[in-house]
Amino acid sequence: MGALDGITVLSFNHFLSGPAAAQFLGDIGADVIAVEPLGGAFQRNWAVGNRFVDETSVNHMTTGRNKRSIAVDLKSPEGLAAVRRLIARADVVMENFRPGTLDKLGLSEAAMRAINPRLIYAATTGYGGDGPYRDRPGQDVLLQAMSGLAAHTGSMESGPVAIGTVPIDHHAAALTVAGILAALYERERTGEGKRIEVNMLQAALDLQGESITAWMNGADRSGPRGQAGMANWFSPAPYGIYAVADGHVMISMSKPADLAEALNLPQLADFSEKDGFDKRGDISAMVAGGMAALTAAQALDRLAKAGVWHELVRDYDSLRDNPQVEHLGAFIDARTQGGSPMTLLSHPIRYDGELPEVRLTPQPLGGQTREVLAEVGLSQGEIDALIASGAVAQTEKMRG
Template sequence: MLSGTRVVSFTHFLQGPSATQILGDLGADVIKIEPPQGAFERGWSGPDAFVGGVSVFFLLANRNARSMVVDLKSDDGRRVLRRLLDGADVLIESFRPGVMDRLGLGYEELRTTNPRLVYCSLSGYGSEGPYKDRPGQDVLVQSLSGLAAATGAAGGPPTPVGASVVDAHGAALGALGILAALHGRARTGEGTRVESNLLSAALDLQVEPLSYHLNGFRGERSPSGVSSRFYKAPYGVFATADGYLTISLTGTDLLAKVLDDPWFTGVAPADEYARREEVNVRVAALLAEHPTAYWIERFTEFRVWHAPVHDFDDVATDPQVRHNETILTIPHPEAGDVRVPAHPIRYGGERPGLRRVPPALGEHTREVLGELGCSPADVDALVAGGAFGAQS
């Protein structure tokens, strides 16, 4: 869908590369600009997860892209980059605010020679304001945004979510903003600047509970483990005789039937929120009497909203996950077959596929220089000058 759209990416860590990968999945020609030592994510991976010496953290967010090594402090490097950016459709960057301006690659500078450029900046907190120079990282923003404080049982510590959900949502918002700007440019002929940040993404993730709170509804974390401060019980994870099961939004009239307990008929629908701790404790005691399989069969019969609690081994073999083809296998020349989540959306019944494996450092530097009109001799001279990496 984005075939013919050139995206130049100055991104690192997770938010920026993930946003860029969405565009690459959709067919854009993504050129990842890397320093001579390589992007951060090439040398780091959460649990030291390297396959064949290749970072899984790099592999999960850099497919369908080309890699070009450029020393951004080099005059030759910046000069060639300006030529590349003068013909680009999109620039996406995730440096701290002010870095691109200091390099002479800020939006106001570039728009003078390429007014059609869509310029996307992804940061931790925004390009201005008191936090603009703070390190923007997922778990820090989960804490700052109230997400960690909202998670877990009353009396327990604030609990971050067990995944980089803010990075992932920030990436999706960045890609959404770029697509909107490209659509607007098709009508006006003018590019624009797009900005998103992790703090805004974290608050957007909490649009429902935050809206309740801002309008005077002050929910508290539940001592009995209700998963939300603002929902009636039962809502959350309950222990069974041999495992766990999640129940969602089931009225007391139905609970009386499915749990075969007339106590629930004494809780009027209007009192379900006020008495949610009583309901939760009662449900928890009853579920502990039978194994998970028993409750799944019973809840299915009564059409109670429920789900088993899966770990990642269960997820990888789940029949719906397999049917949806949600896991993509990347045949990497060094790492071998690597499995990662695929592009999450289908278009016309088809999911975007793998056009390029995540690239080696500087793999396409010479190729891109040739596309900019440099002769082989010019390319050799530029590389020899050191601005484009010894491995190019």
């Protein structure tokens, strides 16, 4: 049982942010029906690192669980008619196309509301549904550049750096979920559906709320990035990543004097907490020299004894061996459509101490076309005719 049991979500999403949001809703009990083109949504056919396991893309693994799939040609009148029957019974419709894309297919928000007035319509776009940038491509790294995220990442010495993941997509997904849940709650009180709009530009700004607010309100800075190893422009030294003989160590919030004995740098004891802000470069450079003389094991031992918050910089290969990650059940071991092992990240929230179950592993394209259409009243003969005409497609079903 989940919080959204009895709620039906139609997901017209593709790429990452929309599918990730829909998966979250499926995790907490919603019946998520992924409405895909006959060739499959983008995330089935493109993969990060070009990695497919038994023809299952790692992107579909990332966002495809707890969803049923129906494959429909939306340019077919028969296919469109079938989708309208789904809309009539849905609670939520989600899409993350460029503004106006569904309108051209006869599936505008107004047309959907004419079928189902209580519908919650959730649109995730790059820049919003209107305005001068509405038709620009909303891609994560471009928004890192536009929003200041890239300019404020990296060092003053080396220049801006793109973050090596896609945080804006994931944050936009979380905001979309929050908006849909708020709309569902309000509908319980008012009986009325709402339009939910999330755009990746504001998601990128929201992701940087602390630093943008400080910057806009006159916080002291010498540039948009950290210097001499500092992780950012706004924290006191020695906050940042420092090289040791065999790796790198992150030092978190601490006073310069805390590191004087640990790094055999007695001069650090003369710096005040205020100097941590005013003399960031000098302090960070001293710490960098002291850390470079140590191995990772030595640095971790000395920093721990000094009570300095720190962590060894690790890569993804270390995650399976992390005892806390294991304790939290952060990974799910499952099987692909072809039977090979695959690893999924689990839902990130516990409910009364429990993680939601995986009711469906990522399903094959159109794996539930027949059953979904039967649920909205089509006969087997009508479904057979739709499949024969190419308006919809059904593939062999796979359950979790």
